[in-house]
Amino acid sequence: MIEKIPSIANLVKELQHVPYLASKNLYRIVHYILTSDEKKIQQLSTALLEAKKNIELCSLCFAWKERSASCTLCFSQERDRTILCVVETWQELLSIEKTGGYKGLYHVLGGVLCPLEGIGPNELTIRSLIDRVDETCGEVILATNQTPEGEATAAYIANKLKNKAGKITCLARGIPVGSSLEFMDRLTVYKALSERRSV
Amino acid sequence: MIEKIPSIANLVKELQHVPYLASKNLYRIVHYILTSDEKKIQQLSTALLEAKKNIELCSLCFAWKERSASCTLCFSQERDRTILCVVETWQELLSIEKTGGYKGLYHVLGGVLCPLEGIGPNELTIRSLIDRVDETCGEVILATNQTPEGEATAAYIANKLKNKAGKITCLARGIPVGSSLEFMDRLTVYKALSERRSV
Numbered sequence: 001m002i003e004k005i006p007s008i009a010n011l012v013k014e015l016q017h018v019p020y021l022a023s024k025n026l027y028r029i030v031h032y033i034l035t036s037d038e039k040k041i042q043q044l045s046t047a048l049l050e051a052k053k054n055i056e057l058c059s060l061c062f063a064w065k066e067r068s069a070s071c072t073l074c075f076s077q078e079r080d081r082t083i084l085c086v087v088e089t090w091q092e093l094l095s096i097e098k099t100g101g102y103k104g105l106y107h108v109l110g111g112v113l114c115p116l117e118g119i120g121p122n123e124l125t126i127r128s129l130i131d132r133v134d135e136t137c138g139e140v141i142l143a144t145n146q147t148p149e150g151e152a153t154a155a156y157i158a159n160k161l162k163n164k165a166g167k168i169t170c171l172a173r174g175i176p177v178g179s180s181l182e183f184m185d186r187l188t189v190y191k192a193l194s195e196r197r198s199v
Numbered sequence: 200m201i202e203k204i205p206s207i208a209n210l211v212k213e214l215q216h217v218p219y220l221a222s223k224n225l226y227r228i229v230h231y232i233l234t235s236d237e238k239k240i241q242q243l244s245t246a247l248l249e250a251k252k253n254i255e256l257c258s259l260c261f262a263w264k265e266r267s268a269s270c271t272l273c274f275s276q277e278r279d280r281t282i283l284c285v286v287e288t289w290q291e292l293l294s295i296e297k298t299g300g301y302k303g304l305y306h307v308l309g310g311v312l313c314p315l316e317g318i319g320p321n322e323l324t325i326r327s328l329i330d331r332v333d334e335t336c337g338e339v340i341l342a343t344n345q346t347p348e349g350e351a352t353a354a355y356i357a358n359k360l361k362n363k364a365g366k367i368t369c370l371a372r373g374i375p376v377g378s379s380l381e382f383m384d385r386l387t388v389y390k391a392l393s394e395r396r397s398v
Contacts, residue, residue: 007253
């Protein structure tokens, strides 16, 4: 039925390229667009094009930055330049920033090593990371995820940096805040036990 | 951190107005937009504006239609004009169309009666429905949802149409295809039992 209304069919086609729009929600979003104020859609459309035009990757940390400005992370005077946190993606950088508990620099890998999918060190920003770490760097935090690929990537980087960085650390593993032991999986409980700390 | 990058902050603000973009997915979508081809985003932006410009509600059935063309549902020669299916929203019309099992006309109410939220018969398209149903109409299918408001709306319409339409029906209630009795709620099993049919 949709295919008989070309403007809707075209909108659906374009929206389908956007990830994480489940097919049920897709038509709700189309309905929202059609019912909402023309000015609002104009603003959304402009925001899309402006973001595309004005945003680029920082050539140092590989997070998104305004094209006309220097990177607010790398060139901030308030951040500790002796500590570097390595994350898989920009979204994970945001998660760490949201805690407000980290004031060092970042390095976004752009993914994880995955030989089966043809992703080797050259597909990621590992070379830039190695070039970037020098004697001024007191600590490198490897904040990759606890997936097989994430752990393998961390191990690869740790090996490459072992004589360059002062200290190489990873995130603490254990029971999430607010969870009860009873409902945790065996491996998490095991990690929490074996990596216990004195109080 | 986002607020220091105005083009991203603005895009996030505009995307937040769109319903059903969960906050986790929001940043993934921003990342998708920033990484994808400029031409693709241009096309998305154009599709949004074109849809907004070219689509309007059909004044008869209240489904979306191309502004430059007549309604593909109301003016189709292949559809049975003696049967009318009343649905709450356009998305539910699409669900029925997808089955391919209905070839009559539609009427989109634009919601359900909900006195607590100030939605009375005048806020919906009930008056147009009543005006529309005449002696040529052999059957009206009330396909509202089985919520208290949906059922009340169906009852209200059934009462208004009782001397106008040849036959007033509602959708069958029972066990969904592929489900097992064991996991069904009591009310559904009760409905399936009490509305059983001969085989």
